[in-house]
Amino acid sequence: MTLQPTSPPPGHRQAAAGMTLIELLVAMALGLLITLAAAAALLVARQGFTAVDAGSQLQDNGRFLRSIIQRLVVQAGYKDLQFAVDTAQAPGASALLPPDIFGLNNRSRAPGDAWNQGTERTVGQIDYGSDILVLRYQSNSMDVDPTVSDKTMIDCAGVAATTAPTKVDDELLSIFHVRIGRNGEPTLMCSRLGANSTTYDTYPLLSGVENFQLLYGVDGVAPGNTAVPPASTPDSVPERYLRADQLTVANNDKATYANWHRVRSIRVGVVLRGPPGSAIDRSSQTFYPFGISKSSAGGTKGSAFADSTNDPGTAYTPAADGRLRQTVTFTVHLRNPQGEW
Numbered sequence: 001m002t003l004q005p006t007s008p009p010p011g012h013r014q015a016a017a018g019m020t021l022i023e024l025l026v027a028m029a030l031g032l033l034i035t036l037a038a039a040a041a042l043l044v045a046r047q048g049f050t051a052v053d054a055g056s057q058l059q060d061n062g063r064f065l066r067s068i069i070q071r072l073v074v075q076a077g078y079k080d081l082q083f084a085v086d087t088a089q090a091p092g093a094s095a096l097l098p099p100d101i102f103g104l105n106n107r108s109r110a111p112g113d114a115w116n117q118g119t120e121r122t123v124g125q126i127d128y129g130s131d132i133l134v135l136r137y138q139s140n141s142m143d144v145d146p147t148v149s150d151k152t153m154i155d156c157a158g159v160a161a162t163t164a165p166t167k168v169d170d171e172l173l174s175i176f177h178v179r180i181g182r183n184g185e186p187t188l189m190c191s192r193l194g195a196n197s198t199t200y201d202t203y204p205l206l207s208g209v210e211n212f213q214l215l216y217g218v219d220g221v222a223p224g225n226t227a228v229p230p231a232s233t234p235d236s237v238p239e240r241y242l243r244a245d246q247l248t249v250a251n252n253d254k255a256t257y258a259n260w261h262r263v264r265s266i267r268v269g270v271v272l273r274g275p276p277g278s279a280i281d282r283s284s285q286t287f288y289p290f291g292i293s294k295s296s297a298g299g300t301k302g303s304a305f306a307d308s309t310n311d312p313g314t315a316y317t318p319a320a321d322g323r324l325r326q327t328v329t330f331t332v333h334l335r336n337p338q339g340e341w
Helices: 021-075 253-260
Strands: 101-104 132-137 172-180 186-193 201-207 209-218 240-242 263-273 325-333
Touching: 021 132, 021 201, 021 263, 021 325, 101 209, 172 209, 209 325
Parallel strands: none
Antiparallel strands: 101 132, 132 172, 172 186, 186 201, 186 209, 209 240, 209 263, 263 325
16 A cells, blocks of 8 residues: 655644844844955955065065175275285376275266266256265286286176286276166166276176165265375264365365275165065155264254265155165275275
8 A cells, every 4th residue: 555645734833944134134234244354364364474574575685685795895905915005196006096996975886977977966867866886996916927917806797707917907896876776676787897998897796676876985085075185184084074065175186085095894784675565654754875963962863874964865754655765874984994195
């Protein structure tokens, strides 16, 4: 016999299970809130990771910049043993030897410029205020063959000369300057001139160098000095820090070169910037490449070295563009004598 399913009698049927419309809306709202909270947490974590990564990269860039500039600055003025007697004019040299350290304040450099030339930067440029640093030195000959370099002296591109100098003004030349690179970023550039060469080669060294400032610690000269300082007064201790334009005398190479020969140290201040969106704090900030020291107890922040009127960029306020920035400040004391007059 086949059994047939039977239906429960009326009044005993169970209600169908399910959710009401209100319950569904509440569940959707809770799910949406959880999703928004998770997305916000992910966004904050990503911003933090980006800032940490950018900060680490800026620190690495700062270490590289210090390393290359410090090495070349201490090379400045080095003479091979056969030319170790440093004089302003020597047999086989040009009529007036240029200084081993030279600079230009708030200048940009074009490919065809001479070693002591530059164009004044204009307000509004990304790299406005950045300076130019010029360094000269000789390679060192090998003991076994005085015509061959031992390759211990490098230029700003890291290239070592293969030949030894043949006369007192046969020098390597390295120029540090800032220019907008092909990627649109302000970049620290290296223009190098090898021994016995007349053509400058320019290479990018470090991207993101937004502000490159230089001051020169001098001994025995005042701003705008036009007289050749007495040879008996100099020592190795800088008395004051001056800008490049305070050491250069228009139409007077002898006084200019004499002033630059009195440089004893170089103070370097740099502002590095990271990629867009790398900063968590998007507010406007002012940076002091030479430090925040005050000129007096009641002085303003950074006034010990900052001079926005005569030295643009020493108190630097970039646009609030969401980029992480970092200042790098250091001083290099010269190792080699710069010669006297």
